[in-house]
Amino acid sequence: MKEFDFIRRYLHRSQADADVLIGIGDDAAVIRPRAGYDLCFSSDMLLKDRHFFGDVAPADLAYKVLAVNISDMAAMGASPRWALLGAGLPQLQEDWLAEFCGSLFVLAQHFGITLIGGDTTKGDLVFNVTIVGELPQGRALRRDAAQAGDDVWVSGQLGLAAAALHHHWHTFALPDAVFDCCERARLRPEPRVALGQALLPVAHAAQDVSDGLAQDLDHILQASGVGAEVFADNVPTLPQLHDVLDKTALYGCVLAGGDDYELVFTAPRSCRSAVAEAGRASATPVTRIGRITQDRGRLNILNANGMPVALASLGFNHFE
Amino acid sequence: MKEFDFIRRYLHRSQADADVLIGIGDDAAVIRPRAGYDLCFSSDMLLKDRHFFGDVAPADLAYKVLAVNISDMAAMGASPRWALLGAGLPQLQEDWLAEFCGSLFVLAQHFGITLIGGDTTKGDLVFNVTIVGELPQGRALRRDAAQAGDDVWVSGQLGLAAAALHHHWHTFALPDAVFDCCERARLRPEPRVALGQALLPVAHAAQDVSDGLAQDLDHILQASGVGAEVFADNVPTLPQLHDVLDKTALYGCVLAGGDDYELVFTAPRSCRSAVAEAGRASATPVTRIGRITQDRGRLNILNANGMPVALASLGFNHFE
Numbered sequence A, B: 001m002k003e004f005d006f007i008r009r010y011l012h013r014s015q016a017d018a019d020v021l022i023g024i025g026d027d028a029a030v031i032r033p034r035a036g037y038d039l040c041f042s043s044d045m046l047l048k049d050r051h052f053f054g055d056v057a058p059a060d061l062a063y064k065v066l067a068v069n070i071s072d073m074a075a076m077g078a079s080p081r082w083a084l085l086g087a088g089l090p091q092l093q094e095d096w097l098a099e100f101c102g103s104l105f106v107l108a109q110h111f112g113i114t115l116i117g118g119d120t121t122k123g124d125l126v127f128n129v130t131i132v133g134e135l136p137q138g139r140a141l142r143r144d145a146a147q148a149g150d151d152v153w154v155s156g157q158l159g160l161a162a163a164a165l166h167h168h169w170h171t172f173a174l175p176d177a178v179f180d181c182c183e184r185a186r187l188r189p190e191p192r193v194a195l196g197q198a199l200l201p202v203a204h205a206a207q208d209v210s211d212g213l214a215q216d217l218d219h220i221l222q223a224s225g226v227g228a229e230v231f232a233d234n235v236p237t238l239p240q241l242h243d244v245l246d247k248t249a250l251y252g253c254v255l256a257g258g259d260d261y262e263l264v265f266t267a268p269r270s271c272r273s274a275v276a277e278a279g280r281a282s283a284t285p286v287t288r289i290g291r292i293t294q295d296r297g298r299l300n301i302l303n304a305n306g307m308p309v310a311l312a313s314l315g316f317n318h319f320e
Helices: A004-010 A057-074 A093-108 A161-171 A177-185 A191-201 A212-224 A237-242 A247-256 A269-281 B002-009 B058-076 B094-110 B160-168 B177-185 B193-199 B213-224 B239-244 B246-254 B269-281
Strands: A021-024 A027-031 A038-047 A079-089 A115-124 A126-136 A151-155 A207-208 A227-233 A263-267 A284-294 A299-302 B020-023 B029-031 B038-048 B081-088 B114-122 B126-136 B153-155 B207-211 B227-231 B260-266 B286-293 B299-302
Touching: A004 A093, A021 B207, A027 A079, A027 A115, A038 B193, A057 A079, A057 A093, A057 A126, A057 A177, A057 A207, A057 A237, A079 A191, A079 B126, A093 A115, A126 B029, A126 B081, A126 B126, A151 A269, A161 A177, A161 A247, A177 A237, A191 A263, A191 A269, A207 A212, A207 B126, A212 A227, A212 A247, A212 A263, A212 A299, A212 B260, A227 A269, A237 A247, A237 A284, A237 B239, A237 B299, A247 A269, A263 A269, A284 B160, B029 B081, B029 B114, B038 B058, B058 B081, B058 B094, B058 B126, B058 B177, B058 B193, B058 B207, B094 B114, B153 B269, B160 B177, B160 B246, B177 B227, B177 B239, B193 B260, B207 B213, B213 B246, B213 B260, B213 B299, B239 B246, B260 B269, B269 B286
Parallel strands: A038 B114, A079 A115, A115 B038, A227 A299, B081 B114, B227 B299
Antiparallel strands: A021 A027, A027 B038, A038 A126, A038 B029, A079 A126, A151 A263, A151 A284, A207 A263, A227 A284, B020 B029, B038 B126, B081 B126, B153 B260, B153 B286, B207 B260, B227 B286
């Protein structure tokens, strides 16, 4: 099968999108931006053994490759609209491709995303998705807009993906039922697009948790020139993890694990009920975990006794 | 050096671009589309040993990674505006990065491109650039617009990059001066942005020559439902290659070599002087090499005696 047959068969699906003037199959795609909207761009590269195991099921792989990009749109409060997929593939194996592309298009359609381009080439497994979203003009959940006095919130539960990963690495072993929950969170993170949009009129700053809560919240602090105080035991996680992990392991997963793809965001105290309502409207759990301080760049994580929590690492380092 | 230090130091340069509301450093970049313009998107992935040698100079590598994407914009008649860079890097080596980024920004600035995002991660050398360009609304040089009776044209000279590659592979040896010319064409292809824009009111169909003239012209034929007759000896190449290569090797490089990043395009006979003028206005040589026929999907390449030229391959197969 040649590259062009592959593209034709698997990627060149008819997708109804009136704003796409030229889709896959030319040198470039052409879209017509809608009046009143800004466009939002993000790009993530995923490499075998770095971001996923080589034996991952193709349907799970495709889901994650796209989902982590959708999560960046959620963190801006944007609606994902279009995506371009770059893929290095060791060979063109039809079953594998059919499963990969099937899963990719299910997720894309769920979020109303049209695949408008990409590039496939022979190589070790590597993927790069660029995603393009729409934002009402002048609106965005930025990193640099947190203000002293804001509450700090997170969506969903944190630390599950990291716990599953540690189970794979044999750092510790999880009971089967707990592992299944954590593994599902690792493989199928749910991008918080609806929450991000609901937060546009409410939140000050937001970011998705991909490299670990401490590190990602720190980006907000650095960009905004503020500090934060976070209550470690308020950070929501899978309740069973409290029973099976000691505090050090639990804090490591929840506060510095990464791969969560939940949102961490700040909002004024006066907006607590509005935040709760945004959570309800988007059917997304939201939990208040701390507050923004004037203590520039200082992230203070406290345990139930009000003592500082020491972390071995703030989170994932892309070059370690 | 951590990833975020790297991003800050090398990629987060201040670039004056009033249409970029949020640049590198947030979850996603935000741009404000200009009224009256469509946006054009393309993405190319380049892998070590597949698209470049592992010991390539970082300045040459950066140039090419971006240039091949700019070439896709040229082939649409679009102005490149923004780019996102995904990079897998074995390590963060400062000298290497400084040279790579320096070269990248020189080329970006030359074409008025702002780097608005990207992702870096540890891995085998791999790059993915997504480029975004502007087109006057409703205009684009498409692949599917060639008409029977059109002339077929190419820009610049073809086959040089392929000749250099064969020299590297020891298929044949080029004299030093010839190799230098060809190697420069291979490492530093000149994206034909000005020509593409000048052709917007003139050309019917266009595409850039990345996988070999025969294969890339064939995409126009397939998409447009037409055929073509091309005169092999009219296809411009480096004159010295006629002296040092036999006909089979020469035709292989010129007609099926690839990596040229010239434009192949069709235009009505009545526009010959307008095409010549577009070439002059953009300081780009343009040469008429054949014509579009009604012979659907049939590409007829003829030598000086009017006999069909047989090619061992139509061009680069991304999965061979």
